[in-house]
Structure formats: structure tokens, C-alpha cells
Amino acid sequence: SFFERTFITEGMRLLLTQVAQRLSGKGGEPVIQLQTAFGGGKTHTMLAVWHLATRKCPLADMPGVAPLVEKAGLMDVHEARVAVIDGTAQSPGQPWKQGRTEIRTLWGALAWQLGKADGYAMVADADANGTSPGKEVLRQLLEKHAPCVVLMDELGAYIGQFEEGKQISGGSFESNMAFIQALTEAVKLVPNAILLASLPESEIEAGSQRGVMALKALEKRFGRVQALWRPVATE
Secondary structure, X not given: OOHHHOOOOXXXXXXXXXXXXXXXXXXXXXXXXXXXXXXXXXXXHHHHHHHHHHOOOOHXXXXXXXXXXXXXXXXXOOOOEEEEEEOOOOOOOOOEEEOOEEEOOHHHHHHHHHHHXXXXXXXXXXXXXXXXXXXXXXXXXXXXXXXXXXXXXXXXHHHOOOOOOOOXXXXXXXXXXXXXXXXXXXXXXXOOXXXXXXXXXXXXXXXXXXXXXXXXXXXXXXXXXXXXXXXXOOO
């Protein structure tokens, strides 16, 4: 139903092709930044990726997607685990519950969504003390639960709430930056894992002074390995 109501722009087609290739372990960009103004299509694009990765129907039943996959030289696209990190959903200073597990950080949330209790156990100590688990642990986490997709939205809004040098339950500004850098590098090492992240297109949209600082820091981390996409582009 989603794809019946979605016009797949050229930008979205190219992006979905990258996702399909990546989940199949046949190339594709490992890290993609969706940079758009408000209303620029990033949420709709992330929904398209989510539906493609978690579908419960044959690929042929998804309008517009089967020809896209065939054109990319793929027979099918593997179903994948998806972790969704929404920077506006949780407070960095207030742990939240998943069953009996108390989660404090973005890396705790990522691990839980990918592997539930077993996945969380891989980063439990880092989640408890608010320090980044590091590239190797994240690589193992992604590899164990691949093929997988990580969708990250409103990161600037989340990280902009940290004050430099101050530690809270969600870690610190520095540990969250270290996590983003380690995650982008880890995704690159796992052939059938992909990370899509959205950032505001301008400093005005970033909001506060801390939001602007977070945006600049995130752009620096993602800029090391990312491909930049504008999903509403038609040519």
C-alpha cells in the first residue's frame, strides 16, 4: 500500500538501489546522509527503506520496486533487521525501559533493537557508564545481526542537548560523537549493513547554538565516509 501511494523520484530510486545492493552484499554505499530542508522528503524516504527492508510480502508485490531491483542486477533483496533511532523520542538524561532492561544511550538502543537482550549484552557496560563501545564491538554487533539497516533521524536535536564536558545518563557530547564516528566506520566494514542518517540542511534549521554546534560536529563525522543524497531530486 505504501508503494502504491508513493511516486519514486529519481533520487529515491537511486537511494533504494543502493540499499538493495547493500543488503544483498553486492556493493552500495555503507553510509548515506539525507540532507534536506523541512518537507524535503527524508521521512518518506526512510519509510520507503523501512518497508523495503522489513516487508512480509514478495518483492514483486511492491509497485515500482521489482523493476528497480532487476535493473540493479539483483534477483531479490534480503529481509533485514532495522534499528530506528529518533532523536526526539527519548531524553538523553532519562533512561527508558525495554522490558526489564534499562537503556541509557543511543548505542544501547541500537543494540537492543538489533538483537534484543543478546544484542544489548554486547554493549551493556558501555551503556551503563555512558562511554562509546568502539568500532570493533559495533562491527561485531552489526555483523551478528546482518543484513541490517540503521535509520537515524533528528540526531542534531538529541546531541544538541548535551553540554560539552558534562556527563549524564545518555553519556556526554564527546562520547556520542565518538559513537557516531565508530558506527560509521563499523558499518563500512560489514558488507550487508547500511546506515542512513538525516541532518538539517542549514544552521537555521538546527535551532539553538548547541544545535548548530551538534550539526557541525555530526557533519564532520559523517563527512568522512558518507554519500550525500537529496531524495526529492527528480534528475
